[in-house]
Amino acid sequence: MGENLVIVESPAKAKTIGKFLGEGFTVKSSFGHIRDLASNTLSVDLEKGYEPNYVVSDDKKKVVSELKALAKKSSTVWLASDEDREGEAIAWHLSEALKLDPEKTKRIVFHEITKEAIDNAVKSPRDIDMDLVMAQQARRVLDRIVGFQLSPLLWKKVRPKLSAGRVQSVAVRLIVEREREILAFIAKSQYKIEGLFHPEGTKQSIKVKAEVAERFEGETEALSVLESCKDAVFRIISVEEKDAKRSPSPPFTTSTLQQEASRKLGFSLNQTMRVAQSLYESGFITYMRTDSVNLSKLALVTAKQVISELYGKEYSKTRQYATKSKGAQEAHEAIRPTYINNIEIDGTPQEKRLYNLIWKRTVASQMADASILRTEIEIGAEGVAARFAATADRVKFDGFLKVYSESTDDEQEESDAPFSLPELKAGQKMDAVSISATEKFTQKPPRYSEASLVKKLEELGIGRPSTYAPTISTIMQRGYVTKDNRPGTERVCKIATLEKGEITKRTIVEKWGAEKGRLFPEDIGILVNDFLVENFDSVVNFGFTAKVEEQFDIVAQGKLKWNKLIDEFYKPFSKRVEETLQESRPKNAERELGTDPASGKRVIVRLGRFGPLAQIGESDDPEKRFVSLAKGQLLETITLEEALQLFALPRRVGEIKDEEVIASSGRFGPYIKYKGKFISLPKEFSPYTVTIEEAAAIIEESDKKEQQKLIKSFEKEGIEILNGRFGPYIKKGKKNYKIPKGKDPASMDLESILKIIEETPEKPAKKR
DNA sequence: CAGTGAGCGAGCTTCCGCTTGACTT
Numbered sequence: 125m126g127e128n129l130v131i132v133e134s135p136a137k138a139k140t141i142g143k144f145l146g147e148g149f150t151v152k153s154s155f156g157h158i159r160d161l162a163s164n165t166l167s168v169d170l171e172k173g174y175e176p177n178y179v180v181s182d183d184k185k186k187v188v189s190e191l192k193a194l195a196k197k198s199s200t201v202w203l204a205s206d207e208d209r210e211g212e213a214i215a216w217h218l219s220e221a222l223k224l225d226p227e228k229t230k231r232i233v234f235h236e237i238t239k240e241a242i243d244n245a246v247k248s249p250r251d252i253d254m255d256l257v258m259a260q261q262a263r264r265v266l267d268r269i270v271g272f273q274l275s276p277l278l279w280k281k282v283r284p285k286l287s288a289g290r291v292q293s294v295a296v297r298l299i300v301e302r303e304r305e306i307l308a309f310i311a312k313s314q315y316k317i318e319g320l321f322h323p324e325g326t327k328q329s330i331k332v333k334a335e336v337a338e339r340f341e342g343e344t345e346a347l348s349v350l351e352s353c354k355d356a357v358f359r360i361i362s363v364e365e366k367d368a369k370r371s372p373s374p375p376f377t378t379s380t381l382q383q384e385a386s387r388k389l390g391f392s393l394n395q396t397m398r399v400a401q402s403l404y405e406s407g408f409i410t411y412m413r414t415d416s417v418n419l420s421k422l423a424l425v426t427a428k429q430v431i432s433e434l435y436g437k438e439y440s441k442t443r444q445y446a447t448k449s450k451g452a453q454e455a456h457e458a459i460r461p462t463y464i465n466n467i468e469i470d471g472t473p474q475e476k477r478l479y480n481l482i483w484k485r486t487v488a489s490q491m492a493d494a495s496i497l498r499t500e501i502e503i504g505a506e507g508v509a510a511r512f513a514a515t516a517d518r519v520k521f522d523g524f525l526k527v528y529s530e531s532t533d534d535e536q537e538e539s540d541a542p543f544s545l546p547e548l549k550a551g552q553k554m555d556a557v558s559i560s561a562t563e564k565f566t567q568k569p570p571r572y573s574e575a576s577l578v579k580k581l582e583e584l585g586i587g588r589p590s591t592y593a594p595t596i597s598t599i600m601q602r603g604y605v606t607k608d609n610r611p612g613t614e615r616v617c618k619i620a621t622l623e624k625g626e627i628t629k630r631t632i633v634e635k636w637g638a639e640k641g642r643l644f645p646e647d648i649g650i651l652v653n654d655f656l657v658e659n660f661d662s663v664v665n666f667g668f669t670a671k672v673e674e675q676f677d678i679v680a681q682g683k684l685k686w687n688k689l690i691d692e693f694y695k696p697f698s699k700r701v702e703e704t705l706q707e708s709r710p711k712n713a714e715r716e717l718g719t720d721p722a723s724g725k726r727v728i729v730r731l732g733r734f735g736p737l738a739q740i741g742e743s744d745d746p747e748k749r750f751v752s753l754a755k756g757q758l759l760e761t762i763t764l765e766e767a768l769q770l771f772a773l774p775r776r777v778g779e780i781k782d783e784e785v786i787a788s789s790g791r792f793g794p795y796i797k798y799k800g801k802f803i804s805l806p807k808e809f810s811p812y813t814v815t816i817e818e819a820a821a822i823i824e825e826s827d828k829k830e831q832q833k834l835i836k837s838f839e840k841e842g843i844e845i846l847n848g849r850f851g852p853y854i855k856k857g858k859k860n861y862k863i864p865k866g867k868d869p870a871s872m873d874l875e876s877i878l879k880i881i882e883e884t885p886e887k888p889a890k891k892r
Numbered sequence: 893c894a895g896t897g898a899g900c901g902a903g904c905t906t907c908c909g910c911t912t913g914a915c916t917t
Binding site: 135136153156157163183210211213263264268269274275278279286287288588590591594595739748752789802862 | 893894895896897898904905906907908909910911912913916917
């Protein structure tokens with residue numbers, strides 16, 4: 125038992141620090157916050173200066189009692205939580221909950237986990253900074269009041285179990301507003317003119333592709349340019365060479381790691397964080413929840429060594445980056461490999477890939493600029509107003525590009541891969557092999573992906589590294605938004621080509637607007653957002669967090685009392701809550717689409733108990749009909765035709781052997797029903813159009829699969845061995861049992877099966 | 893699992909930020 129007890133936030137950190145401190149020190153972890161406002165009620169006394177009611181959370185009772193016992197036996201307790209607002213609060217809650225003697229308690233902080241840094245920290249302890257603690261308390265109480273007063277308002281006015289909060293409601297707002305931008309967007313047709321030229325006196329195969337920078341509004345305008353090119357003699361007007369350089373991106377923070385893992389590896393936010401957590405626990409990387417781009421001195425030195433060894437000295441350039449993002453608290457380092465000389469690690473494929481990404485980004489950040497020679501040429505002709513331009517980049521020195529280049533979110537229509545230009549001189553004649561005018565359409569704004577939404581939130585200073593992934597999970601869980609793919613549509617583009625003195629016109633079909641893993645608002649998200657924007661704009665405003673953060677800073681400086689800040693917010697806020705409560709329901713009114721030509725009744729859409737629906741006939745009409753809207757349809761945008769089509773389901777397709785075949789669409793997509801069985805409809809078929817012949821084939825296919833599914837059956841006992849998605853398994857009644865590895869499912873006897881059933885433990889109650 | 897669109901009223905839902913854990917199909 126050590127004389128000294130050191131408490132840090134994370135157990136992995138405790139382990140490493142324990143090694144540095146050695147004899148006489150016991151290092152333990154608090155596992156983050158140990159106390160919080162009681163979770164079942166507001167727990168803020170609105171009458172008594174907003175006094176918070178803190179309790180030790182259930183899952184922390186054990187940690188707290190353990191730490192308490194250890195603290196009792198220790199001569200000194202060192203509170204070594206992070207040096208930011210939350211960390212300071214953790215230190216204070218520890219001192220309160222463990223009833224620490226101030227004489228025996230010391231607050232220390234360190235920014236690097238090295239022996240030197242820790243020794244230094246121990247030499248210069250300080251007291252808990254109560255101003256900073258109160259700034260945290262203000263943050264906590266404000267979030268609780270906003271969340272626990274707005275959410276119940278939604279339960280009353282919209283639907284139970286909904287939620288609202290300073291962070292999540294802004295995230296939803298961003299998605300809803302982006303959707304409306306997209307709806308309002310009208311694609312503009314423009315013409316892009318490109319030419320393929322052959323420099324005179326060079327090999328026949330050499331071609332130079334050049335483009336006119338400006339876009340042309342209409343077909344006539346574009347054609348007149350082509351017309352003017354007919355007999356033109358093209359020459360190089362200018363050749364310009366410029367030196368350019370590119371610099372590496374800073375090392376990873378949580379948000380940039382999430383963005384790059386999404387773009388380069390296709391990871392979701394949760395996936396990235398789960399894999400990073402496991403790399404951290406294995407000691408491969410530094411802490412993964414950080415907003416800092418700072419690297420420790422040790423890391424800088426190792427990076428230099430590694431780069432010099434691998435690529436040569438000229439590739440190394442030591443750089444220290446400054447954090448751009450507002451509100452960054454910088455309690456940790458950037459995310460980097462713990463040992464940069466560790467180029468590869470052991471682990472799952474996912475872990476290897478993420479580690480590799482982190483390694484490359486870190487190393488590249490300490491490498492030299494790439495230097496690039498950019499050649500720009502211009503081609504023109506007398507009588508042709510438009511100028512054709514081409515650029516080519518030649519990498520003179522690759523520098524950091526040897527290791528890493530950052531991806532972008534914008535999907536480019538064509539790859540602008542650098543191509544090389546032949547030796548060209550001003551005045552040189554260029555034969556126009558072909559010149560074409562292609563119709564292009566302006567792009568609608570992109571929907572957010574999980575990662576680009578995090579980027580946006582970070583820019584606005586909303587949310588923290590530890591909450592980005594959970595926040596986005598929350599708004600999906602509430603049903604406000606859905607992550608989805610959309611197949612995209614086709615459109616026809618016109619092309620006119622001038623070749624050998626003649627202009628020919630044709631059209632091509634272009635696929636556009638396909639989306640993968642994007643966030644779409646749902647009707648309930650739109651409704652809740654509009655309700656909040658209408659009544660609480662000051663809170664769901666994009667600038668609200670930045671504004672209160674300024675106030676928290678003033679509290680942290682000791683120039684403002686925390687509960688005065690709260691009071692100034694709460695007075696107008698509670699008034700607004702009261703007023704909104706008195707007012708009528710939010711605009712959940714129905715939207716009228718028109719009349720049903722068959723019955724002459726009114727067709728409306730509205731949000732029902734189970735989601736958005738279309739309705740024919742009034743609510744008091746005994747013959748009224750309902751149908752749910754399909755995935756991807758919104759109340760705001762659905763048309764009468766689309767709504768009426770929904771009523772065509774369920775549809776009788778025909779009969780097979782005197783049994784009806786029905787086609788419809790359910791929770792799990794389109795299906796056909798035959799002899800009481802449901803069969804999912806393959807993608808290429810639609811329930812509106814599938815024919816009885818097609819249905820027969822689908823049913824036959826499904827029967828075949830069903831037969832292959834059954835490996836063995838014990839009818840008397842009601843036990844079956846089946847082939848499932850994850851391999852063979854045992855089924856008895858409604859329960860499934862795993863077959864141990866190495867057993868051949870087809871040759872198992874009843875006895876061994878019963879034994880497996882016997883030995884399989886009961887499923888524990890579902891925890892949430 | 894593949895349709896629901898209500899009625900009565902009790903009891904519950906919910907925030908943001910720190911941190912990991914222990915469950916199997």
